[in-house]
Amino acid sequence: MTQQKRRKVIRAGTTVEQMVRAIADMIVTGAMLPGEKLDEVSLAARFDVSRTPVREALRELGAMGLVGREPNRSAIVTNVTDTQLHSMFEAMAELEGICARLSAARMTVDERRALSVEHRASLRLVDRGLLEHYSAHNTEFHSRIYRGAHNEHLLELATQTRARLAPFRRAQFRLTGRLSKSYEEHDRIVNAILRGHPEEAGQAAYDHVSIVSDASAIFAAPAQSYQ
Amino acid sequence: MTQQKRRKVIRAGTTVEQMVRAIADMIVTGAMLPGEKLDEVSLAARFDVSRTPVREALRELGAMGLVGREPNRSAIVTNVTDTQLHSMFEAMAELEGICARLSAARMTVDERRALSVEHRASLRLVDRGLLEHYSAHNTEFHSRIYRGAHNEHLLELATQTRARLAPFRRAQFRLTGRLSKSYEEHDRIVNAILRGHPEEAGQAAYDHVSIVSDASAIFAAPAQSYQ
DNA sequence: ACATACAAAACTGCATACACTTTCATCTGT
DNA sequence: ACAGATGAAAGTGTATGCAGTTTTGTATGT
Numbered sequence: 001m002t003q004q005k006r007r008k009v010i011r012a013g014t015t016v017e018q019m020v021r022a023i024a025d026m027i028v029t030g031a032m033l034p035g036e037k038l039d040e041v042s043l044a045a046r047f048d049v050s051r052t053p054v055r056e057a058l059r060e061l062g063a064m065g066l067v068g069r070e071p072n073r074s075a076i077v078t079n080v081t082d083t084q085l086h087s088m089f090e091a092m093a094e095l096e097g098i099c100a101r102l103s104a105a106r107m108t109v110d111e112r113r114a115l116s117v118e119h120r121a122s123l124r125l126v127d128r129g130l131l132e133h134y135s136a137h138n139t140e141f142h143s144r145i146y147r148g149a150h151n152e153h154l155l156e157l158a159t160q161t162r163a164r165l166a167p168f169r170r171a172q173f174r175l176t177g178r179l180s181k182s183y184e185e186h187d188r189i190v191n192a193i194l195r196g197h198p199e200e201a202g203q204a205a206y207d208h209v210s211i212v213s214d215a216s217a218i219f220a221a222p223a224q225s226y227q
Numbered sequence: 228m229t230q231q232k233r234r235k236v237i238r239a240g241t242t243v244e245q246m247v248r249a250i251a252d253m254i255v256t257g258a259m260l261p262g263e264k265l266d267e268v269s270l271a272a273r274f275d276v277s278r279t280p281v282r283e284a285l286r287e288l289g290a291m292g293l294v295g296r297e298p299n300r301s302a303i304v305t306n307v308t309d310t311q312l313h314s315m316f317e318a319m320a321e322l323e324g325i326c327a328r329l330s331a332a333r334m335t336v337d338e339r340r341a342l343s344v345e346h347r348a349s350l351r352l353v354d355r356g357l358l359e360h361y362s363a364h365n366t367e368f369h370s371r372i373y374r375g376a377h378n379e380h381l382l383e384l385a386t387q388t389r390a391r392l393a394p395f396r397r398a399q400f401r402l403t404g405r406l407s408k409s410y411e412e413h414d415r416i417v418n419a420i421l422r423g424h425p426e427e428a429g430q431a432a433y434d435h436v437s438i439v440s441d442a443s444a445i446f447a448a449p450a451q452s453y454q
Numbered sequence: 455a456c457a458t459a460c461a462a463a464a465c466t467g468c469a470t471a472c473a474c475t476t477t478c479a480t481c482t483g484t
Numbered sequence: 485a486c487a488g489a490t491g492a493a494a495g496t497g498t499a500t501g502c503a504g505t506t507t508t509g510t511a512t513g514t
Contacts (some may be wrong), residue, residue: 014298015497016286039465050499052279055466056286059243063290065383071241072466072505084379091380098321152311153318156292157384242468266495277469282496299475299496457514464507475496482489 019047019057027066027077028166034079038067065164077167088165089213095158096145096209101202103148104193112194115144119190126183131173134182138173141186145205148193172215185211246274246284254293254304255393261306265294292391304394315392316440322385323372323436328429330375331420339421342371346417353410358400361409365400368413372432375420399442412438 023043026032043054062069069075080088107115118141125134146158173179185208192201250270253259270281289296296302307315334342345368352361373385400406412435419428 041465051466052498052500056283059283059286060290063287074465087378087380090378091384094325094381151314151317153314153388154321157318157388161380161384268495278496279468279470301495455514457512459512460510462507462509464505466505467503469500469502471498471500473497473499475494477492477494479492480490482487484486484488 015047015049016053016056016060019043019049019053020060022047023057023061024064024066024163027061028163030167030170032077034077034167036077038075038077040074064160078164080168085165085168086213088161089209092158092161092165093206093209093213095154095161096142097202097206099146099149099151099154099158100189100193100205101198102151102154103145104196104198104201106150107148107193111144111148115141115148116190116194118144119186122186123183126179129179131179134179135173138182145189145193169212169215172212175215178215181211182208242274242276243280243283243287246270246276246280247287249274250284250288251291251293251390254288255390257394257397259304261304261394263304265302265304267301291387305391307395312392312395313440315388316436319385319388319392320433320436320440322381322388323369324429324433326373326376326378326381326385327416327420327432328425329378329381330372331423331425331428333377334375334420338371338375342368342375343417343421345371346413349413350410353406356406358406361406362400365409372416372420396439396442399439402442405442408438409435 023032023038032038038058040051040054040058043058044051047054058067058069058075061067062075066078067075068078103111118137122134122137122141125137142162143159146155149155173182185204188204189201189208192198192204250259250265259265265285267278267281267285270285271278274281285294285296285302288294289302293305294302295305330338345364349361349364349368352364369389370386373382376382400409412431415431416428416435419425419431
């Protein structure tokens with residue numbers, strides 16, 4: 001009977017959708033760490049719903065690869081092996097390369113301008129060493145390139161892969177000088193795109209991700225909170 | 228009370244997992260066509276389970292992109308627009324290209340031999356015009372190349388994209404001469420891989436898929452059974 | 455002190471029940 | 485006959501309860 005009044009509290013999309021976003025966010029932003037348990041009753045309590053929608057959300061997160069599930073055990077924030085991490089970074093590099101290449105060939109004038117503006121604006125963040133802000137810019141920068149490829153499916157694959165890598169490159173910008181190096185690499189990509197040089201853009205983007213891969217590998221936290 | 232005896236009938240993995248496989252199979256093999264409804268109660272009856280696991284299965288299939296879902300309506304076998312179809316084929320071509328390139332560089336001796344053997348065996352299927360058998364061979368052939376890249380994540384992306392395209396290229400081999408053309412294209416890919424020429428293998432695989440894309444576009448069935 | 459056995463607690467998997475939404479057929483007035 | 489109203493039927497969304505499994509803490513023997 002009080003069954004129907006609770007939800008208002010959370011709402012915006014559907015209940016499950018909301019939870020998926022919320023949980024995915026916790027994982028991607030590092031509020032939950034790889035290996036951490038996601039038990040249904042706690043989550044149900046946390047979001048003030050029953051276990052049914054929680055289970056559906058977990059299943060979806062499982063399909064997205066953000067959480068691991070096996071029968072009769074709690075879902076767990078995905079914790080990947082070194083090999084898997086490496087393969088994801090390699091795939092990411094390839095995907096970024098493709099998107100940048102296609103972006104160089106296909107971006108509209110407006111898209112190019114927006115990319116360029118955003119990129120140049122980020123220089124101030126680098127100079128002032130604003131890690132958090134630069135990180136936000138960085139996400140948007142890469143998204144622009146995925147979208148610029150004008151290919152829905154590639155956008156989906158790139159976004160998905162990026163989300164799955166997020167937990168493992170959290171600290172990348174803390175490496176000394178990584179911020180300004182990142183800016184220089186972006187610069188190379190942007191220039192190639194603006195000049196309409198697909199191959200060069202693709203190569204620059206590929207290299208950029210490969211470097212991030214190396215930078216992140218150091219931080220790839222060994223599995224933790226197993227219990 | 229009879230609650231616990233039913234499942235035995237279906238079992239093998241978990242109930243939901245089984246259903247996901249079964250439904251995905253129906254979609255991929257064309258037993259269910261794009262646009263067709265998947266209503267929860269019928270599926271529940273069909274698999275002799277309650278709606279709860281059915282809903283979880285549908286949620287997972289939704290995340291996989293095989294079915295579309297929106298609030299308060301039945302799930303529907305995904306039916307994509309021409310633009311989306313095109314973007315998926317383009318992405319597929321890029322992915323195949325990457326996998327073939329990496330395969331040329333990384334396949335073990337055994338993998339190369341197996342690929343070569345399988346490929347040559349398929350010539351007989353072509354000569355005899357065995358569409359169904361060649362189709363099965365074709366799937367295996369491409370899987371070998373995905374696996375040969377020695378990159379788990381790329382394997383996953385390629386497999387996933389391939390599954391989502393499956394409903395739309397059902398009839399590809401019925402085009403006159405497509406069977407032997409396919410064989411020739413495979414031949415080019417295999418030769419490049421065996422000789423260890425990454426760029427050539429990548430290009431050959433890319434071209435192969437692009438051609439399939441053209442061949443399939445003709446058959447991309449306009450949405451049907453909307454009710 | 456340590457390993458093993460076992461029982462209670464905690465949790466997952468699924469079925470069922472009910473509220474809410476959409477759909478569809480029938481009725482009504484024109 | 486036809487457009488709009490209306491209510492039953494069908495279907496989705498979520499809460500709850502029970503069965504079965506895993507985990508955990510404790511007691512027991514070595």
